[in-house]
Amino acid sequence: MTSCTRNILTALSVAGALHTVAAQYDAPTYSGYTLLWSADFSGTAGALPSTSNWNIRTGYLGVNDEWEEYTSSNANLQLSGGSTLQIVPWTNSATEYGWTSARIESVDSWTPASGVVTRVEAEIDFGTNAASTKQGYWPAFWMLAESYRTGAETWPECGELDILEMIDGVLTGYGTAHCGDDCNDDDDDEGLQSSIAVPNDSWHTWRLEWDRTSGNWETETIKWYMDGEAFQTLTGSEFSEAVWTNLAHSPYYVILNLAVGGSWPGDPNSATVDGYGAMMEIGYVAVYQS
Ligand SMILES: *[C@@H]1O[C@H](CO)[C@@H](O)[C@H](O)[C@H]1NC(C)=O
Secondary structure (H helix, E strand, O other), X not given: OHHHHHHHHHHHHHHHHHOOOHHHHOOOOOOOOEEEEEEOOOOOOOOOOOXXXXXXXXXXXXXXXXXXXXXXXXXXEEEOOOOOEEEOOEEOOOOOOOEEEOEEEEOOOEXXXXXXXXXXXXXXEEXXXXXXXXXOEEEEEEEEEHHHHHOOOOOOOOOEEEEEEXXXXXXXXXXXXXXXXXXXXXXXXXXXXXXXXXXXXOOEEEEEEXXXXXXXXXXXXXXXXXXXXXXXXXXXXXXXXXXXXXXXXXOEEEEEEEEEOOOOOOOOOOOOOXXXXXXXXXXXXXXXXX
């Protein structure tokens, strides 16, 4: 109870410092687009996000040599009270590898429809601790194919679209597709990746767009954006039709998590600092269709 109260109070002060206008963190309206779905994370400080929107994953998932145990404690996952969601990593000596964090996955999934643009977007900021204290952190806003969740297909052939990943507090945003051999996933799991320099730890908008307006799978595209600036484009003709069907014609669900340690960022070190200064904070997640 003591630590719970402390975390809520800390969250309130963080929220108070950063957020004065809740509407700033609501999904925007875009002319020419219909909002299909959104999560705005309004609600009482310290509450969990709505479980009608989100599955909260718990436990040790045993992927990528990561160190965190995911929990549904509001120390790791909570509404800020300022219309945002906070995912906060903490050291915890009672866990197998010494860390707790959180991961949520959208209950719904969305299929990019033929003839339109489908846009998946989130507004995200990061705790303000110096990058030198963030070794080992791996926050991510990404999607997996519903066929993976149902077990119909295995990774990476199912398809994975990473809209934003950052490692070790370095202000570089990575966008990646994983899809098997066509994505260079056969031996090294690197996928098809591009990156963009992120101006600061503060709020930025990260978006993936499927553009199926051409009516021909070979000229359809998937594009990644930060603050409206495109930084990676994939085009159907770069792939086989079967792979493109998995990447661009199939349902995907959204995942938000903050991993600690593992094969990509490397492990935390003695300078790594836990808590709110290391968090990933989300203003909204939204899905639009043109
Ligand atoms: C972060 O960078 C953006 C430019 O992308 C700028 O508009 C914003 O004011 C910066 N925020 C802070 C807190 O420096």
